[in-house]
Amino acid sequence: MAAAASMTATSLTLALLPPQGLRGSTRSLPSTKPQRWFSRKAGSNWVTAKFELKPPPYPMNALEPHMSQETFTYHWGKHHRAYVDNLNKQIVGTELEGLSLEEIIIVSYNKGDILPAFNNAAQAWNHEFFWESMKPGGGGKPSGDLLDLIERDFGSFERFIEEFKSAAATQFGSGWAWLAYKANRLNVDNAVNPWPSEKDKKLVVVKSPNAVNPLIWDYFPLLTIDVWEHAYYLDFQNRRPDYISIFMEKLVSWEAVSARLEKAKAQVAEREMEEERRKKEEEEEDDEDVEMYVDSNTDDSEAE
Amino acid sequence: MALRSLATRKTLTQGLNSVKLTQSRALQTFSLPDLPYDYGALEPAISGEIMELHHQKHHQTYITNYNKALEQLHEAILKGDSSTVVKLQSAIKFNGGGHINHSIFWKNLAPIREGGGEPPKGSLGWAIDTSFGSFESLIQKISAEGAALQGSGWVWLGVDKELKKLVIETTANQDPLVTKGPNLVPLLGIDVWEHAYYLQYKNVRPDYLKNIWKVINWQYASEVYEKECP
Numbered sequence: 347m348a349a350a351a352s353m354t355a356t357s358l359t360l361a362l363l364p365p366q367g368l369r370g371s372t373r374s375l376p377s378t379k380p381q382r383w384f385s386r387k388a389g390s391n392w393v394t395a396k397f398e399l400k401p402p403p404y405p406m407n408a409l410e411p412h413m414s415q416e417t418f419t420y421h422w423g424k425h426h427r428a429y430v431d432n433l434n435k436q437i438v439g440t441e442l443e444g445l446s447l448e449e450i451i452i453v454s455y456n457k458g459d460i461l462p463a464f465n466n467a468a469q470a471w472n473h474e475f476f477w478e479s480m481k482p483g484g485g486g487k488p489s490g491d492l493l494d495l496i497e498r499d500f501g502s503f504e505r506f507i508e509e510f511k512s513a514a515a516t517q518f519g520s521g522w523a524w525l526a527y528k529a530n531r532l533n534v535d536n537a538v539n540p541w542p543s544e545k546d547k548k549l550v551v552v553k554s555p556n557a558v559n560p561l562i563w564d565y566f567p568l569l570t571i572d573v574w575e576h577a578y579y580l581d582f583q584n585r586r587p588d589y590i591s592i593f594m595e596k597l598v599s600w601e602a603v604s605a606r607l608e609k610a611k612a613q614v615a616e617r618e619m620e621e622e623r624r625k626k627e628e629e630e631e632d633d634e635d636v637e638m639y640v641d642s643n644t645d646d647s648e649a650e
Numbered sequence: 651m652a653l654r655s656l657a658t659r660k661t662l663t664q665g666l667n668s669v670k671l672t673q674s675r676a677l678q679t680f681s682l683p684d685l686p687y688d689y690g691a692l693e694p695a696i697s698g699e700i701m702e703l704h705h706q707k708h709h710q711t712y713i714t715n716y717n718k719a720l721e722q723l724h725e726a727i728l729k730g731d732s733s734t735v736v737k738l739q740s741a742i743k744f745n746g747g748g749h750i751n752h753s754i755f756w757k758n759l760a761p762i763r764e765g766g767g768e769p770p771k772g773s774l775g776w777a778i779d780t781s782f783g784s785f786e787s788l789i790q791k792i793s794a795e796g797a798a799l800q801g802s803g804w805v806w807l808g809v810d811k812e813l814k815k816l817v818i819e820t821t822a823n824q825d826p827l828v829t830k831g832p833n834l835v836p837l838l839g840i841d842v843w844e845h846a847y848y849l850q851y852k853n854v855r856p857d858y859l860k861n862i863w864k865v866i867n868w869q870y871a872s873e874v875y876e877k878e879c880p
Contacts, residue, residue, distance in 0.1 A: 519823035
């Protein structure tokens, strides 16, 4: 059953992506649990399975006065809802129906030649991730593993704050700024780093236009701020830098960011074990070939 | 106006010769153009609050940052610092584009009592009917393209001055129309950044695009068209 579903998904990806993209993209789904779409398909009424507009993990007025209830009502109740509703309408009866949100993002990003579902899928994902990046009484400073990595990769917490704020302020037009965990991959879309080392795993600050998010670069997103004007215009009008400062000082949920980092590391470890196992299998196959080759070679040299 | 100033700068830097440049060191800067009407004059289509913020804050910020970038560019050219020259291109395109686009946009609008919303007559009216079937279908097409634009940007009615042909185009962020083709001249640009409508229309961009036609200055578009296609 599971095998059959997996076959379907693979052939779907094959159909939608250029061949060279397959390997990178199937391996670049950091937070996808294949079971999610199996169960969706196996469910008794999978036809009605739709993405749902998840409410934020706090009441609409909980971030006052830093983010007003009015902003929240429009941002979650209208913008986020429209992305989810439009995505559901868009994928009905297409090959994308039944895939996880992350899978739709990767497949519809289509190596940069984006398909129509991408904007709605990525924006649905980005907004849910954004709500969960904040909490009432947030801000302050992280601790533990996260702080250690921030200090290692940015020099200091203050330097990180500067870099993140600058990325958010200088994203020309609509978009997002991110803190992400980058593991063993070069910064060239989905290309695989041929010489991975522990040093490659690091925290990075990136910005992205419109709906784009770091999943498409195979990064693990840890924190995001929405810098579309609708995110701050009712509260701050043109003063985007003020919105960014308040977000960092009063709203960021460092607990959420820490939890995402731990999850990302665990997923990376799992992925590496899987890659190691696959490499061993390939080597064993190669060894057999080499033995045969050596045998015949030896025969030749004896004959000379 | 803004375009002509840019052209002047271009000829200045083209004759690049360090002695000459040092002599003509007075760098031209840009300042916020006045609006040809009051902030509240476009109500109820566009609120006075939106117009004031849009003009005084947004347009002013593009100008400030454009001037800053031009000054840095000037210094980098004098020093022969090519990597800085190249690095500055994105800020120049964004902020210079913001200045160009908004300068056109203000002229594209007019209060109803001053002719805002009156359909174009003369040769532009004929050209619209020929290219798009009717004035109404042009409006429908521009509104649809503007509503579908993802993120921030502009929707344009332009004329290709070589082919003498009308075109509808969209540009992302603050890219001016000329980025879509060197012969394209803007007749009408509609700002679909959220800052252009959010305080009044919130998430409903299509309503903004329905109402803005009531205050479009077709007289200005006609004059530009007649100049390019006499």
